[in-house]
Amino acid sequence: MKKILIDMDIGDDIDDAIALYAAMRQGFEIVGVTTVFRNTIDRARQTKKMLTEYKHGYETVPVFAGHGTPIGRTPVQYPHIPHYTADMEDNIYCPDGTEPDDAVDFIIDACHKYGKELIVIAIGPFTNIAHVIQKDPSALNSVYKTVIMGGAYFKQYADWNVICDVTAADIMFRNLNNLECIGADVTHLMVGEEDLYDNLLNYKGSERGHIYLSELCNLWKLDRPECKLLLHDPLVVYYVADTALCEMRPASVAVITEGYAVGMTLNVDAYGKKEYFPSEYMNFDAEHKVLVAATADRENFNRRIFKDFDI
Numbered sequence: 001m002k003k004i005l006i007d008m009d010i011g012d013d014i015d016d017a018i019a020l021y022a023a024m025r026q027g028f029e030i031v032g033v034t035t036v037f038r039n040t041i042d043r044a045r046q047t048k049k050m051l052t053e054y055k056h057g058y059e060t061v062p063v064f065a066g067h068g069t070p071i072g073r074t075p076v077q078y079p080h081i082p083h084y085t086a087d088m089e090d091n092i093y094c095p096d097g098t099e100p101d102d103a104v105d106f107i108i109d110a111c112h113k114y115g116k117e118l119i120v121i122a123i124g125p126f127t128n129i130a131h132v133i134q135k136d137p138s139a140l141n142s143v144y145k146t147v148i149m150g151g152a153y154f155k156q157y158a159d160w161n162v163i164c165d166v167t168a169a170d171i172m173f174r175n176l177n178n179l180e181c182i183g184a185d186v187t188h189l190m191v192g193e194e195d196l197y198d199n200l201l202n203y204k205g206s207e208r209g210h211i212y213l214s215e216l217c218n219l220w221k222l223d224r225p226e227c228k229l230l231l232h233d234p235l236v237v238y239y240v241a242d243t244a245l246c247e248m249r250p251a252s253v254a255v256i257t258e259g260y261a262v263g264m265t266l267n268v269d270a271y272g273k274k275e276y277f278p279s280e281y282m283n284f285d286a287e288h289k290v291l292v293a294a295t296a297d298r299e300n301f302n303r304r305i306f307k308d309f310d311i
Helices: 015-025 040-054 100-117 127-135 166-175 194-201 208-223 232-241 298-308
Strands: 003-008 029-035 063-065 118-122 145-149 179-182 246-251 253-255 265-267 290-296
Touching: 003 015, 003 100, 015 029, 015 040, 015 208, 015 232, 015 298, 029 040, 029 100, 040 063, 040 208, 063 100, 100 118, 100 127, 118 127, 118 232, 127 166, 145 232, 166 253, 179 232, 194 208, 194 298, 232 290, 232 298
Parallel strands: 003 029, 003 118, 029 063, 118 145, 145 179, 179 290
Antiparallel strands: 246 290, 253 265
């Protein structure tokens, strides 16, 4: 059974909640969940509720509300997340920690406790990850790997998880030696099939975790009726379960931190003019490599997610 720690921004788009549910259905040992970006306490409470509804031991998973403010920004008061419901205020859904640095310390402690047994999955902006690196540069490099949803490496544009905290993404890419990246140019291909969407909106079964996920999906549809069901984050979870799902390639990646291309994760190796890329650019180390997804096996992905959702 694989041990995972999930850092996520559940509560806006529905794919985070689907990813958490999929991780439980896959039987992963979830050693903890930390939340990131804006109203992290709401996100932590929603996480607690999903874990509690699913049960099977997941109701005891520690959940910490992490950093809501991007690095270098001024903290502000954020409204409730779109999927907020009043019952989330029940004491049973209280996070295990609400001070952002407690989440950072929890990640650090888990990294050193589990070492190469642990996979860190980061499927939100990378603020918590960067704070971990700044506080203990050895922590994340001591685990088996960190797998992220973020960036875009073969069709280049600024992805949401990067542009929400560009400084944090830059810190992460510069410092992690075991980073594997599933970019938005690949995850955008994972459009939810009609049968899955119908299952999420109209689930008639008795499994309480699935019932709650269906409730969240309907709230998401009300909030964003024009949005397609894009399964960005679930692809990361299923990739961790089966790495054959994605073709991974080594790449030198530079995070563009200013100018018109801010937030872009430039795949220097795919740029085609690497010899013209100035070595002094942002003190970029062209020898430092990460793994990035070039393709994904959608048929295999659908087979796995349909099985977990009893379709």
